[in-house]
Amino acid sequence: MLRWIAAACAAWLGWAGAAPAQGQAQDFPSRPITMLVVFAPGGATDVLARIVADHMSRTLNQRVVVENVSGAGGTIGGARGAQAAPDGYTLTVGSLGSHSAAPSIYRSIQYDPRELQPIGLIAGTPLYFVVRNGHPAQDMRQFLAMAREAPGRISNGHAGIGSTNHLACALFAHITGVEMNNIPYRGEGPAMNDVVAGQLDSACLLAPAAVPQIQSGTMRGLLIAATERSAGAPAVPSAPEAGVADYIFQGWNAVFAPRGTPEAVVQRLDGALRAALTDPAIRARIESLGSVPATPAAMGPEALRNLVRTEVERWAVVVRAARISEP
Known part of the structure; x- marks a missing residue:
């Protein structure tokens, strides 16, 4: 008998504890x-x-x-x-x-x-490799040649250590063998802003950050890290077209x-x-x-x-x- 009462109490307490949570879920969301x-x-x-x-x-x-x-x-x-x-x-x-x-x-x-x-x-989110307006490299082949002539001189920005952009930059360096002055930011937005302002030579930017700027002409895209061009920025070459066929990243x-x-x-x-x-x-x-x-x-x-x-x-x-x- 005592065991039955204990079990019943435990079941009731479990139900009572679950009921408010269940009610809260049904009312969700009741605030911002x-x-x-x-x-x-x-x-x-x-x-x-x-x-x-x-x-x-x-x-x-x-x-x-x-x-x-x-x-x-x-x-x-x-x-x-x-x-x-x-x-x-x-x-x-x-x-x-x-x-x-x-x-x-x-x-x-x-x-x-x-x-x-x-x-x-x-x-x-496809990735774009971009450069500031006024950068002397007109395409990726010229950019790579410049980077190899002066290792560590070209500045390149990303969204911070371990960010998607940083991984993309690391993959780019591994595939191309170039050495750049990689600068971590507290996010992709600040890196993008410095490219637009001409204070940063290049950056690895994801599409939602890069495409509007490329469309408006505030920066140039040297490639999209994909096998085909994108409708969002159709003038930007694909990785194979740019001469870096293995640089595929999303x-x-x-x-x-x-x-x-x-x-x-x-x-x-x-x-x-x-x-x-x-x-x-x-x-x-x-x-x-x-x-x-x-x-x-x-x-x-x-x-x-x-x-x-x-x-x-x-x-x-x-x-x-x-x-x-x-x-």
Whole structure:
């Protein structure tokens, strides 16, 4: 009898504890949601986050407020997002760098991307190698010749140690054998701004940051790290056309929540992100930036979970080979 009473009490307590959480999930969201972007404003991660945040705000009938938390290759913002309350009110938009390569680079990292609650992929992001207006190199062959004649003289910017851009720059140096003066920034936006201002010779920039500037004529693209040209910047040669056929690289951006976020909340957020990415106007806007919106097969938490697991393993090998480490 006593055992039966104890079991009944335990069951009741479990139900009582679950009921409020269940109710909170059903009422979600009842207040604004913060979407942390792990890099400074103006870069690819920031641009794509703001596009989907605006649409998700309308779907959820609550503001989704973007907050930039940059530094340490995106791991400062990544840690803050991972350690937030698992209630769906703090999301993180991360990248290949911050949520795949970072664990192999940063000894002090305070989160494991594989243990986060994935919400969904936003887009794949092709990479452009760009130079400032006025740079004497008219194409990639001339640029490489200049870089080889004066090792370490040409300045090249990226979004910080371990960022997607940094990995792309490391791959470029490995394939071409050139040595440049690589300068880490606190995000892609500041590096882009210095190229536009003529204070930086070159940079590895993802499509949402590079394409608008190339279109407006404030910088020049020497190649897109892909096998074909992009409709967003059709004048920029593909990697094979530019003479660097092996330089194929694509980053990605995705939305994460803290581990332990209730399933009902995850489903609500997944639905809002899907609504954004299946809206023809949103897809067209992302494509106009040279990015590739997630396909239906690549959408959703499980697809993103599988992507992150695969990418963490793949980039661990690359990072070791390139000897990239925390400064």
